Amino acid sequence: MATSDFVLGGLASVGATFFTNPIEVIKTRIQLQGELAARGSYVEPYKGVLQAFVTVAKNDGMLGLQKGLVPALYFQFIINSFRLSIYTNAVDRHWMHKKNGEISFGLGLMWGAIGGVVGSYFSSPFFMIKTQLQSQAANEIAVGYQHAHTSLGSAMREIYKKGGITGLWRGSLAALPRAAVGSGAQIATFGKTKALLVEYDLVTQPTYNSFCAGLIAGSLMSVAITPPDVISTRLYNQGVDAQGRGLYYNGWLDCFFKILRTEGIYGMYKGFWANYLRIAPHSTLVLLFFDELVAVREKYDLRM
Template sequence: MTKSDFVLGGVAAMGAVMFTNPIDVVKTRMQLQGELAARGTYVKPYRNLPQAMVQIVRNDGLYALEKGLAPALCYQFLLNSVRLSVYSNALEWGYLQNKDGSISFYRGMFFGALGGCTGTLFASPFYMIKAQQHAQAVQSIAVGFQHKHTSMIDAFLHIYRTNGISGFWRGVIPSMNRTLVASSAQIGTFPKAKALLKDNGWVTHPVLLSFCGGLASGTLVSVANSPFDVVTTRMYNQPLDEKGRGLTYRGLVDCFTKILRTEGLHGMYKGFWPIYLRTAPHTTLIFVFFDKLLYIRDLYVFPQNKN
């Protein structure tokens, strides 16, 4: 794993999240509204993405759309610097190729999952704080449990004083399951989509090829990952007792079971459209930025690597 790939992977993801964080805020709140309530029995302050954004700005100001941006940037840097550098080096060392030189779908999924889970393990505290800050809202549009963090630093201090070091990794198991699905699907399908588009002559321009490949990959990720995303948000945002145990969900299986029992399959796909509208462009932007950063690196930093 090269240092440059590590840094470039993280920077590419930070660039993407600058554009997609407001959608992530809406996604989190839609996943929390009507928590463990039967469909049709609760007030829905967030009905769809445009209406939710207007609702947030009207009640909480424009800045509220960027709540949780600092931990979101830190999370994306740590997660993707590991995830993309693992994938990039596996590709460079020939671990992803079949004997005929084509990219193996299953090997791509494996290294995508390996890198994603490793990155998530390190970055989990930032994801938890991000989710909790995304949920913070004025009373009139508040959903889910409301944590009272005033900043990312304040959140770290509060968690440490309340639950110690172990409190930072509460919910890491469902988060790793979420990333396992997302990373394996995203990185496993991206090169396949690019190869399909390029080999058939449908898309040839490099930037447009990365864009279309990321869009196709992001679509599959959204469908596969939505239930795991909902569970992760619920687990991270739930209130705790004095021993740091969840008051709403005991664990991953308990969370899945309770959502299905009270909210049905619909509950597993709450916030799906914000997930899709965030994941597809986010995936696209990451790979476009990463491709371009690698090109700039090879052109100016390591010109001997340029083909």
């Protein structure tokens, strides 16, 4: 695995996160709204994406829209460093090529999923802290379990004090399906779409090609990832008892069935539009930045 690909993948995601973290805050709040309650039986402080932006800004201030930014940057750097570098390495080594030289979509899905799973596991503590900080809100608009963290550092110390190292990785295994589905769908679709756009002479200019492929990949990813993303958000944000056990859910399957029983299929797609509005531009920016950074590196290598 090329070290430069690892770093470039992380840098690409960090650049994108500055732009997309506010919508991530909105998405997290909507996913926690009405937790384990039947539709129509609870107060909805967040009635839509635009209204939620205004509500957060009004009650938490404009900086409230960037809650959880620091752990979000760490999370995005780690997960995308692994998944983009693993995928690129697999392409360079022809591990996903057919006998005729074409890239196999199925193998692309597999390597994209592998990269996502590895990156998700190592970045799990930051995803958990990001979620818990993003859910913090003024009493009037608070949803979900409210943690008392004041920063990334305080969250690390508190979680470690209560549960040790294993506490920092609580929920990590449950997040793997989210990473596998999302990363596989995004990266494999991105590579295949780029090739098809060139093959059919639709978008051949490199930057525009990367942009269009990233937009399509992000759109498909948002459809695939929303249910497992809702589950991950609920598991990471729930409080724990004195023994470190979740107050609401005992694991991925327990969370899945409880949401279906109490909130229906609608509950599995809470925050879909916020997720779409986050994932589509984030995916586009990450993959575009990554392609551009790789192009800059290759130009530099040629000059050397």
